[in-house]
Amino acid sequence: MKKLFAIFFLSLIFSDLQAQKKYEANWESIDSRPVPTWFEDAKFGIFIHWGLFSVPAWGPTAKDGVGIYDRYSEWYWKGISDPNRKSYAAFTKFHNNTFGKDFKYQDFTKDFKCELFDPNEWAKVFDDAGAKYVVLTSKHHEGYTLWPSKEAWNWNSVDLNPHRDLAGDLMKSVRDKGLRMGYYYSLYEWFNPLYKENVNKYVDEHMIPQMKDLVNRYKPDVLWTDGEWDHPSETWKSTAFLSWLYNESPAKNDIVVNDRWGKETRAKHGGIYTTEYDLVHDQNSTGMEINHPWEECRGIGSSFGFSRNEMLDDYSTSEQLIHILVDKVARGGNLLLNIGPAADGTIPVIMQQRLRDIGKWLKVNGDAIYGTRKWTNAPKIEKENTIYFTAKGKDLYVITTKWQESPITVSGVKSGKVQLLGFNGAVKSSVKAGKLIITPPALSPAKNPCDYAWVYKIENVL
Incomplete structure (x- = not known):
């Protein structure tokens, strides 16, 4: 009994020291923060790519002769804006043939109605799948936010269709199921005039206030940044933001961040390391030894956003997905498996079926997954x-x-x-x-x- 009390007392002291520690705005200090234990225990999470790109819901596939990174339907606006790039030509051809050359991307807002979106049903699907955390695209590279961000005035889901706080509604339902919930956030925005004209002003007056609003408003368990590759972390003022996040924010104790904070930071700085379709820095990570908390992210299909162009062969089977989960966990990582809902707010049935099969397997074998280590x-x-x-x-x-x-x-x-x-x-x-x-x-x-x-x-x- 004395030994147990001593261990308990020491753990309290350690927790108190961690709570008192101040993280300075430099990578040595930021990187010294341990990744919260809940993340490595969770093992399986759901990624959700949802936004205006879910309206056209189209991207090239393998049959179009493009590589895996050029099949992402969430890159639709970028694709139709750069027809001279060979890998984007298919986007432009589809858009012109389907909607017409004069149809602007902004016009898709009228059809992003989300009329069938039921966050409680989504949360049930994720819980039944055996997932322990969820990460939603609060803002992708298009800049349109799924919450009422004042920095995205008249370019968010409350000011425009569907006139609803999608990020907040899902947060409540997911947490009601006892799951962790966080957000993907793109640091850059393709066509934001302020970003293109004055990146420093964009960071100070748009990006950092917007991220702080997201954290203060919802207290997420995950902040999964992306779109960092244009500039080094110094330009993004990443360490200054992370210092605030770890020291002062309402999410400071449990929040998990990734490694996408500047063009030099992946697999080097931040929180968890990330791979994407088994690639890190264009290097195949299959079988790679990663001695740091890490996470593989990928879609059930070859796109993150929903793509109506994908056929059955573009989707991983339930067997393949379970084997991917096993491989990542056995190598000390997590799997963040993506779904791409439709613009009406429904999760495609084939994605639901894959998630249900994973959940069925985890009900039997979850003891070998949750809370384990390599x-x-x-x-x-x-x-x-x-x-x-x-x-x-x-x-x-x-x-x-x-x-x-x-x-x-x-x-x-x-x-x-x-x-x-x-x-x-x-x-x-x-x-x-x-x-x-x-x-x-x-x-x-x-x-x-x-x-x-x-x-x-x-x-x-x-």
Whole structure:
């Protein structure tokens, strides 16, 4: 009892010291702030790209011969504004043929009605999917905000259609489900005259006041910045803002930020490191060792915003998505999986189906995902890996993304009770040459606990 009290007392002292620490406006100080524990425990989040780009809801796909970064439908306005760039030509062709050369992007506001948007239904979909946090595009590069930002006067979802605080409504519903909630925010705006004419004035009078309003108004758990690549963090005054965020803001204790704060900061500064469709700095991150809290973001399809041009083959299957989740978690990361709602406020059914399958799998196997960490003794994960490991406390989890008929050998583990999660039956194991040998049970369709991946829990071995 005395030992437990001492641990509790020391933890209080540590928490108090953290609360008292002041973070200065330089990267050495900012980077010293620990990433809040809730993030690494959560493992699975939902990204939402929703805005005026959801009205045309169109982007090129693989069949159009463009690379993955040129398929994003949320880049529609940029695409139709630069027809001379080869990768954007498809946007211009579609726009002119569908809406006409004289149809301006701003005209899409009349059709961003969100008439079927039910934030409670969205929150239920996310909760049923097993997600632990949600990140919504409060403002993408187009500058249109989903909350009544005074810096975006007459260019937000309250002043214009749908005349509703979409960011606030979803925040309430998501938190009512017990999930964490945060916002994506683009530092730059493609066509904002102030940004194009005087970036310093834009930062001082538009960007920073707007970000502070977002934080003060909603107290988000995540601030996921983007659009940082035009300028170094010094121009964006990122460390000054983060110093305020960590020291003074109402979200200072629990907020998580990413690494997109200047063209030099990704995988170097900020909070969590981010990969996107398995790329970081144009380098494939598959199998990469990342010894820092990190997160992979990607769409269920090849676009973040909803694209009506995508076909079934452009969407990842439920099996592929579950395997992606397993891979990221086994390597110490999180998965932020994106959905792109339609302009009417509905989540496309195919996206709902994928999320439901993930949730069904997590109901059986979530113990091997939530709250776990990378197993330090795990063998290197190769591209074609089918056996993964996670660890939590003294327990080790062996995750197989392909059903193993033959025995599974676990090096570095000599004993321990073995169970197959979701299976009501015994699992045989033995020790040979200092290694644990697991004999997979014979499963019938009626006794199969889940689809796509299976988890063996080895108790009390670490």
